Amino acid sequence: MLYVVTGPPAAGKSSWIEARATARDIVIDLDRITRALTGPGAPQWNHDEIASKVALRARYAAIDEAVKHLHQVDVYLIHTMPSARWRARYQRLGAEIVTVDPGEDVVRERVAAMRSDEMKRVVSRWYRQYRKGDARPVTAQATRQW
Template sequence: MITGFQSNPVPKPKGEQGNEHLRKRGRAGMAQRKRRLQAEPLCRHCAVQGLTTPSTVPDHIIPLKDGGTDDDTNIQCLCEQCHAIKTAIEAAQGTGASNHPDWLRPSAIPLTIVCGPPCAGKTTYVEQNAKPGDITIDLDALARKIDPSYRQWEGMLEGALLNSAIRARNELLGSLSRLKRGNAWFIVSAPTQAERNWWQDHLCGNTHLIDPGADECKRRAIQRGTPNAVKGIDEWHRRARQQWQPKGKAQTFTEQGRVVW
């Protein structure tokens, strides 16, 4: 069950096309967007979790397509990540999200794709090199934001949570082609060179592989109190020796639950 972000749109009556026609465009839309962000400069969803994050997107609480209004009472300002999560949950209709969506376009800002096995130090590397305002895209971090009860390596990331997390990740990856400032960091296991090439071909940017070796990763896993990660480390190195082809729909497990795609 997803306990964090919830979307409860009002069902549209049969034949209704929603209220997309209410959306302001052009200069009027830009002025409205600026006014709303000034009125709510911090992300509302982050604030609920005790976080302070600048808002970047005025979001319709009930989407226009589902009958929501364009009044300020139906607006909440969110950060890019929270907006991607909400959009992903709204888009989830029981179908599996794509692990490797072909519609991705090259990032418009500098992007580093950080790859490697569990406990290799990918997150630490990004934290040490990212600057304020940079965007970090990490599947497990998104899962924790969607469902705060999710704990890394304490179970499997699967079902509705996995589906929503992958959709949110894809939303964020897709947004990179529209950004104008900052840098982006994408954390993904990608055990094979073929998969790393796939991500680089679609998103451009640079790939950075971190692999201190299986023994060192396992030592870190035990030291951190996450012995379940040991199986994930073995799985990553096993898959690194295999041929790779893009997967379509989301698999049952992610890096945190035995199987690494």
């Protein structure tokens, strides 16, 4: 099964996956990929532009390969704001779309404590699209200690 986990930054998408995925499952998370491709001391979030570009290419390759094995393993994919084209692709693959959102106030508090100003803009964009009905049903998520 393919699980596409969406939601604003700092919503708890990774925590949702950690609570469900097994060691045998595939987890495709751009933050994890970027950390794997960068050296010691690289930030957990707010990645360098070049590292982000390299990680994005690796993510695309991981998605392409992982979907070939859906009959053998579950694949958990974090995609904060999938476009209509990506959502259509996920639907063709029979994905379950899960939106993790503990609420805008909680998300903004978390982002202010640990993320860059750029992430504040992503939060605004995510909620603007959600309010327009472009997002999927919302799942409340109690997450790790922030």
